[in-house]
Amino acid sequence: MDDPAGQRTVTTVTDPLIPDGLDATLALVRHGESTYIVEGRFQGQAETPLSPTGLSQAALAAGRLADPHAAPALQVPNGDALELVHSPLERTTQTAVAIEEAISADGRTIARRPDDGLLEIHQGEWQGLHRDEISARFGPELAAWRRAPLNAWAPGGESLTDVQARLRPALATLLANLGEGRPPGTLDRPHVAGYREPAPDHPWSIVVGHDGIFKVTLLTLFDLPLERFWMWSMDLCGITIIEFRAGRPTVRAHNATAHLASLSDERTVAATEARRRSGAL
Structure with a gap:
């Protein structure tokens, strides 16, 4: 028989990775554009x-993190x-x-x-190859990885299970450092967006990593299955904010890129000028 209304027993599972009662924040920052990205190669x-x-992207992200408010x-x-x-x-x-230098400027x-736990996913035989060559030589394997990333990966590369296993100790150290010497928080204070709450005074840390490793990081922190790997989008030098209240993680911002707007404007102007030049030939 069902439990009486309003008296149903709810069982929650707390991930032991996150210290009990932790009040803290992580700012996840993906690296800037690399030469391999420009060339279309797997890194x-x-x-x-x-x-x-x-x-330029790194400098803009650094400026935002040096003066985050x-x-x-x-x-x-x-x-x-x-x-x-990092x-x-x-x-x-x-x-x-770049972030360190921006913070230390004043x-x-x-x-x-x-x-090392934050290294990008090892892509085995795909590393250094152009995406078109990978499609031509490893078409079925690439399609399988995109379709079912938990069950397929680059030949000679890392599986998502392997990645998560080496990532967890790195996350555990990060979170333990944030919680060291601090009393546990509580959930007594409501956490509802839109109420103009003042910025908290708990500790926070900055993590610089990669698209793939941050996808696994978010799945791990929120105890989501690795099959959901492709659900997260991580732009170059995008910033994601994860806040922990009494050990409960919340996404406060995901893939914030407003700090890159000036660079986007410059690219738009450059592309427009290039089109004008080509039209004049």
Whole structure:
């Protein structure tokens, strides 16, 4: 028989990855455009530097994170970020260094450290190949990966299960550092968007990573199945804000890119000028 109305027992499962009662925020930042992206090549864990556009994107993201409450404000706590953690690959390191330099420009400091757990998904035999070559040589495998990413992956590459296994310790360290020495929070304060709540005063950290690893990060934090890998969109130098209240994660902002608007305007002007020049030939 059903439980009486209003008295139904609800069972919740708390992911032990997230410290009990954690009040904290993570700002996830994807790296800027790399040379392989410009060339249309699969990157994975290949070492590729930022392109000139990527360096501009990183500088704009860095400026926004160095002054996060300037309009358009990011939904991060008051005070400086606790640490800046990043994948050790060149494109993420360059992006992280840009953020570090922007924060330190006015005399502030932030601890920066690389973590191998944040490396991009290894793409095996696909790394370094142009997307058209991969389609031609590995068409069925590529289609299977796009259709069922939990059950298919690049030959010689990492499965999503393997990726999640190496990612979890990195996330555990991040969250433990944020919760160290702080009392557990509560859910007594309502969390409803639109009520102009002041910025919280709990700790926060910045994480610079990759499209694939951030997809798995979000699935892991929200205890969603890895089959949902393709549900998240992560633009270059887009910023995603995850807030934890009493250990419960909430997406406060996803893939914020307003800070890149000036770069988009420059590209539009350049493209318009290029069309005018070609039309004059």
